[in-house]
Amino acid sequence: xDLQVPDAHDVLFRTLxxxxxxxxxxxLCREGEKTVGALTAQAGVSQPVxxxxxxxxxxxxxxxxxxEGRQTHYSAQLGALAPLVDWTREMAGFWQxxxxxxxxxxxxxxx
Amino acid sequence: xxxxxxxIRTVVVEREFPHPPEKVWRALTQQHLVEEWLMKxxxxxxVGHRFNLRGEWGGVLDCEVLAVDLHERLSYSxxxxxxDPAYDLRSVVTLTLxxxxxxxxxxxxxxxxxxxxxxxxxxxxxxxxxxxxxxxxVLARQG
Numbered sequence: 528x529d530l531q532v533p534d535a536h537d538v539l540f541r542t543l544x545x546x547x548x549x550x551x552x553x554x555l556c557r558e559g560e561k562t563v564g565a566l567t568a569q570a571g572v573s574q575p576v577x578x579x580x581x582x583x584x585x586x587x588x589x590x591x592x593x594x595e596g597r598q599t600h601y602s603a604q605l606g607a608l609a610p611l612v613d614w615t616r617e618m619a620g621f622w623q624x625x626x627x628x629x630x631x632x633x634x635x636x637x638x
Numbered sequence: 639x640x641x642x643x644x645x646i647r648t649v650v651v652e653r654e655f656p657h658p659p660e661k662v663w664r665a666l667t668q669q670h671l672v673e674e675w676l677m678k679x680x681x682x683x684x685v686g687h688r689f690n691l692r693g694e695w696g697g698v699l700d701c702e703v704l705a706v707d708l709h710e711r712l713s714y715s716x717x718x719x720x721x722d723p724a725y726d727l728r729s730v731v732t733l734t735l736x737x738x739x740x741x742x743x744x745x746x747x748x749x750x751x752x753x754x755x756x757x758x759x760x761x762x763x764x765x766x767x768x769x770x771x772x773x774x775x776v777l778a779r780q781g
Contacts (some may be wrong), residue, residue, distance in 0.1 A: 536663055622651035622746050628675035628742075633657045 540595065542587040547572060548580045550587055555603035562598045643695055648749045656741040659709045668710055683712070691716075713775055716748065 543549050552568055563581065567574045581601055584590040588607040594599045655662055665671045667683040677699075678692040683706045691699040697718065705713035711734050719751040729750025736743040 616696075618649040618748055618750075619651055619678045622649065622748070625676055626651060626653050626744070626746070629662075629665055630653075630655060632671060633655055633661065635667065636661060636671075 538587050539589070542583055542589060545580070547576070548584060551580055552584055552603060555590060555601060556605065560593075560602040561599050562600055564598070566601065621630065648747060650748075651746045652743065654738060654740060654743045659735045659742045662735055662742045662744060663712075667706075689714075704730065705732070716750075731732045744763050747779075 543552065547570065551570065554566065554569070559637060563574060563578055564582070567577045570577050581590060581592070584601075585592060589604055590601045591604050593602070662728060665675065667681070669679055669681055672679050672681055676691065677694075678717040680689045681687070681691075681701075681703075682689065683703065684701050685706055687700050687703045689703070691701055693699070700715075700717045700719055702715045703713075705711055711732065713730060713732040716727075716729045716731045727750060729748050732747045734747070736745070
């Protein structure tokens, strides 16, 4: 059993490893602040599940919530990625993905 | 974190493709093909030609063709001009093709100037899919 306090990297990796959570976080990054309802409408899972994932994202510092009336609004906290992100790693990942797409394209170009 | 304000950073990604250099070259230089693997563009393989790369995230990169050596080397600037220096990116992408027995070895080198780490957040938004791809790779390695 691992009794160590998980470090920031572990928490971020684990939190973003889940595809549903990642999709929620990605949407907040792309589209800005959203309510739980708006997120649920496109998440393909129920509102309690969305709320649970948002709770975990919040624990990891990846989102912030803001209460307004009965609504809770969530927004992405890109600063939380600071321990992970550096330009070289990010761009290398970008190009690896693009090279995957190039490989697919070259296959399709075969007669 | 490095707080040097003038550091040049270089990213190199290399891969061998089982296709001849002439074919890879086409994929790197014909607009409709470039769009399929990289981004929407108005690229032309002509030195001095200015073009834009438009990402699905809505971001626009300002580029200029710097070198065109048929079937061998292609180089262009890759800039994201922003008033806030923390979001301003100036870089150069150079793609080098080397024929191999199995096809083509493609080397992508991107060198850029980034005044501070805040830029990475902007980049993270832009290269988001790529970043997550990298994250998954790291996760896979972590087991």
